[in-house]
Amino acid sequence: MAATGRELMARMEQLSPSALAVEKDRIGLQVGNPDAEVKGILLALDVTEAVVDEAIRLGTNWIIAHHAVLFRPLSDLRQDRPAGRLFAKLLKHDIQVYVAHTNLDSAPGGVNDVLADKLGLTNLRVMIPTHRETYKKVVVTIPKDHHEAVLQAMCEAGAGWIGNYSHCTFNLLGTGTFRPEEGTNPFIGTQGALERVEEVRLETIVPSRIQSRVVQALIDAHPYEEPAYDLYPLDLEGPKQGLGRIGRLEHPLSLGDFAGRVKEAYGLSHLRSVGNPDIAVTTVAVLGGSGGRYWQEAKRQGADVYITGDLDHHTALDAREAGLCLLDPGHHVEHWVLEPLKQLLVNSGEWEEKQIYVTSVNTNPFQFV
Incomplete structure (x- = not known):
């Protein structure tokens, strides 16, 4: 199934968190539908009519720009004027515009x-x-046979990063007990009987800003009807950003x-x-x-x-x-960030390199004469 705009925006949020943007910066989805399928992505510093024409020619329906296309207040959207023509063309061709500005300036690798x-x-x-990242420790117990699946799901969602090391976890084998009561539909055991299950206690670290995504990945991958997990705030702070x-x-x-x-x-x-x-x-x-x-x-x-x-x-x-x-x-x-950003998106594995383009349009308004 093709990726949606929400998945693309979630990936961009990982690469350039909105929390890193300066106050009142105009970032995020500025034009279009967040649920639009991602048929292709064009990366650009600015959104000009020439850039939009390039997106149409390439068949890309998402533009990720560094500078906001909606920056100053508009007094009209007349199609006999540049701004009106630009937005009419974006909407007519169903092109979405997502902006990562000072958050991409500040982000590691930005x-x-x-x-x-x-x-x-x-x-x-x-x-x-x-900004300084804050962290939580997430602890969950998992039936031994499902331990690897839950671990991978949580780490792929962003847990377990310490510096440049990924999948950093601690795992301890033990015995879990529970008794399914009336109204339950247990994965293991029967109603009314005390069960003892060989389980693995998994501990890892997660940035606070993505804890909900990691917890959801945990729940989706865990076989239990109601998996037990804990979140502990940590005094540990990440590097300055x-x-x-x-x-x-x-x-x-x-x-x-x-x-x-x-x-x-x-x-x-x-x-x-x-x-x-x-x-x-x-x-x-x-x-x-x-x-x-x-x-x-x-x-x-x-x-x-x-x-x-x-x-x-x-x-x-x-x-x-x-x-x-x-x-x-x-x-x-600043345009030098576009090619590295393309590689980060390709490396995510959700889009092929042929789906992502760096604009060939030079939007620099200045020339030396």
Whole structure:
């Protein structure tokens, strides 16, 4: 059976949890039907009419975009105007639009990790922490013969991750007792008789945000009519998550040479630079999109240079006077996240590679002349 939009959105929620988005960010399903079958997926930075035409040509009916298609309030939907034409075309061709914005910026493996990795930065840390994962311990007892099925179902739903290790569980063999009373339909035993069953006690960890999904997977896979399980809150906190990354170069470079590395890594012909091109750069902060407001935080955390887009004149002056170098590669470099996002979706096993496309449309409105 083909996957539905709800399944696609659930996968995107795993990859870029909505809890990571900044307040009032416009994310999630913005156009279309959440129950629409996923016939194909087009990944794009922006949703323009050219991108929609590409989706129609490819036969894809879902667009996953980084920037919201509904961002500013609309005063009308006239089809003789650009916005009206765009939304009319989306609705006419039954194309759904799902947006992952600052949540994809902040998520592990998201925009800022991709941008930092392309520069070869090491010892990465989050620059603007906005969230820390909380965890629960889930404990369930399972008949021995069904233990493996329940374990796999829970871990596939997202339980059991510690760092880069999956399927982390503890299992202890024991004896469970129960007596089915009137009105029950027991998987094992008969009404009125005390049963003793060889069971496995399974313990694992689950992020609080997905506990309901893991519990449902447990219930669906468990053979008992009413499986017994416990959830315990843990003081353990996960790693910091949030906007921007700070890391180090393996070897110091001059600002001029490092600017050349940034241009090569991001496929740019030009970028804007603030600071003495001969100054040595070791510690680098990067934040995809418009991050000018955070330059002081980059400076406070020891960055020699801060890479972000859409810098204005006065921000550049203030940062230079404070001794922080700046590199502005533009906003559009965020598009480098699209190919890694495609691979994450393919690796989920729910969609074939031929069903997922990265847009070939260049939506960058700026050109160097």
